[in-house]
Amino acid sequence: MTDLQNKNYIIALDQGTTSSRAIIFDRDANVVCTAQREFVQHYPQAGWVEHDPMEIFATQSAVMVEALAQAGLHHDQVAAIGITNQRETTVVWDKVTGRPIYNAIVWQCRRSTEICQQLKRDGHEQYISDTTGLVTDPYFSGTKLKWILDNVEGSRERARNGELLFGTVDSWLIWKFTGGKTHVTDYTNASRTMLFNIHTLEWDAKMLEILDIPREMLPEVKSSSEIYGRTKSGIAIGGIAGDQQAALFGQMCVEAGQAKNTYGTGCFLLMNTGDKAVKSKHGMLTTIACGPRGEVAYALEGAVFNGGSTVQWLRDELKIINDAHDTEYFAGKVKDSNGVYLVPAFTGLGAPYWDPYARGALFGLTRGVRVDHIIRAALESIAYQTRDVLDAMQQDSGERLKALRVDGGAVANNFLMQFQADILGTQVERPQMRETTALGAAYLAGLACGFWGSLDELRGKAVIEREFEPQLDEAAKEKLYAGWQKAVSRTRDWEPHESAE
Numbered sequence: 001m002t003d004l005q006n007k008n009y010i011i012a013l014d015q016g017t018t019s020s021r022a023i024i025f026d027r028d029a030n031v032v033c034t035a036q037r038e039f040v041q042h043y044p045q046a047g048w049v050e051h052d053p054m055e056i057f058a059t060q061s062a063v064m065v066e067a068l069a070q071a072g073l074h075h076d077q078v079a080a081i082g083i084t085n086q087r088e089t090t091v092v093w094d095k096v097t098g099r100p101i102y103n104a105i106v107w108q109c110r111r112s113t114e115i116c117q118q119l120k121r122d123g124h125e126q127y128i129s130d131t132t133g134l135v136t137d138p139y140f141s142g143t144k145l146k147w148i149l150d151n152v153e154g155s156r157e158r159a160r161n162g163e164l165l166f167g168t169v170d171s172w173l174i175w176k177f178t179g180g181k182t183h184v185t186d187y188t189n190a191s192r193t194m195l196f197n198i199h200t201l202e203w204d205a206k207m208l209e210i211l212d213i214p215r216e217m218l219p220e221v222k223s224s225s226e227i228y229g230r231t232k233s234g235i236a237i238g239g240i241a242g243d244q245q246a247a248l249f250g251q252m253c254v255e256a257g258q259a260k261n262t263y264g265t266g267c268f269l270l271m272n273t274g275d276k277a278v279k280s281k282h283g284m285l286t287t288i289a290c291g292p293r294g295e296v297a298y299a300l301e302g303a304v305f306n307g308g309s310t311v312q313w314l315r316d317e318l319k320i321i322n323d324a325h326d327t328e329y330f331a332g333k334v335k336d337s338n339g340v341y342l343v344p345a346f347t348g349l350g351a352p353y354w355d356p357y358a359r360g361a362l363f364g365l366t367r368g369v370r371v372d373h374i375i376r377a378a379l380e381s382i383a384y385q386t387r388d389v390l391d392a393m394q395q396d397s398g399e400r401l402k403a404l405r406v407d408g409g410a411v412a413n414n415f416l417m418q419f420q421a422d423i424l425g426t427q428v429e430r431p432q433m434r435e436t437t438a439l440g441a442a443y444l445a446g447l448a449c450g451f452w453g454s455l456d457e458l459r460g461k462a463v464i465e466r467e468f469e470p471q472l473d474e475a476a477k478e479k480l481y482a483g484w485q486k487a488v489s490r491t492r493d494w495e496p497h498e499s500a501e
């Protein structure tokens with residue numbers, strides 16, 4: 001512990017879908033400094049999404065150096081690093097050269113849809129659900145990894161010979177930061193691979209056999225809060241969690257029944273279910289979360305694939321806004337969406353529909369529709385999708401949430417938050433501390449090295465900045481939502497495919 005005397009900071013590395021961030025926290029869990037870099041999204045075919053793993057690492061190391069420099073700190077003053085990451089995204093690299101053998105296949109990518117259909121035709125759906133807690137959807141790492149091994153010549157053989165390693169982004173970063181010494185992941189990330197038995201907490205031999213994945217290439221699975229290794233500059237790496245589980249922890253939803261929704265690239269609603277792995281009857285996933293000291297707990301999760309990414313699409317592809325923040329202004333210029341619904345099923349639909357064949361659409365276009373209405377419909381779509389998920393989650397848990405705790409980049413948007421409260425008919429609570437994902441990773445790392453003794457020390461930090469009260473009357477709310485459901489039903493099953501039935 002004496003080693004900690006002059007170490008008054010924790011760095012959280014938040015490797016998200018659109019950017020890499022480094023956030024430095026002090027002993028009171030206040031943000032001292034933040035650095036962030038966006039990186040390139042690759043869309044090589046319709047429905048495919050890739051990242052360059054070297055760019056992920058380069059941006060992540062650059063922001064760490066940048067944040068330390070901005071804060072005027074030396075790495076000796078850092079007690080530990082906590083890593084949190086976009087989940088499911090799959091990297092395979094050469095153990096000797098340290099070079100990836102293929103781009104990272106991103107969680108949103110649909111290229112392994114046919115592999116999933118085959119899994120269903122072969123009757124594995126129930127086993128996958130019982131063992132891994134997941135639905136048979138291309139979202140998860142297992143079928144992405146199979147795709148790489150099937151399509152990069154000689155790779156399966158090389159993996160069998162121990163020449164290649166697989167990892168989600170946490171594993172890749174830790175392997176790089178430790179100079180190739182440490183090949184690990186944590187339970188939360190492992191639970192998103194479709195290769196991990198969430199009950200026995202081991203890689204599942206039958207899933208590895210079904211997907212023909214050599215065990216030799218898999219990382220060792222560890223708890224979310226312990227010292228895994230050190231960076232080349234000597235900083236201890238002490239926390240790992242998938243970003244949604246980190247946000248749940250950062251919001252201190254560590255007891256059964258506590259829930260949060262994160263609005264980033266996608267939207268992810270997680271409810272802690274304590275030591276019970278609850279099986280959903282309404283399209284939720286069963287996944288591993290972090291208990292009060294980072295130990296294994298379970299959660300129900302509703303994953304929406306396109307949330308903030310819908311706003312990015314307005315900015316980068318349609319080019320009708322310059323900045324995500326502008327959407328609040330444009331949406332507020334009109335009194336409603338003029339009957340327009342945008343269903344952003346760009347990469348199929350996640351929870352509760354799980355339809356990889358759905359594709360995006362705009363409905364209700366008339367001559368009076370202007371860009372402002374479309375921008376408003378884009379924001380509304382984020383709130384409608386959250387309602388889809390919250391309704392399903394409440395049916396599973398049998399409980400109605402008194403208030404929804406939110407976080408993530410898009411919660412800065414007051415229009416979105418108010419519309420969310422309106423369409424749910426539930427209060428929305430926005431915390432003062434928006435960096436809850438990074439905070440969760442920092443807590444995990446701080447607990448591992450004794451920087452913080454327990455979460456109790458930090459509970460007082462969770463301050464609500466603003467509450468959004470529902471203002472829409474019941475009939476208006478349900479009329480709007482019925483329009484959304486009709487729009488969604490028309491995007492379903494759009495891409496042609498062979499039925500798995």
Ligand SMILES: Nc1ncnc2c1ncn2[C@@H]1O[C@H](COP(=O)(O)OP(=O)(O)O)[C@@H](O)[C@H]1O
Nearest residue numbers: 016017018264265308309311324325409410413
């Ligand atoms: N003011 C805003 N209004 C709506 N969306 C926003 C706003 N600010 C950011 N976003 C969206 O939020 C996302 C970024 O949030 P973040 O939590 O950093 O995501 P990620 O971790 O997935 O990279 C982007 O998709 C962006 O379009």
Ligand SMILES: O=P(O)(O)OC[C@H](O)CO
Nearest residue numbers: 016017086087264265266
């Ligand atoms: O990068 P985010 O915040 O959109 O999160 C991505 C999720 O982890 C995907 O499951």
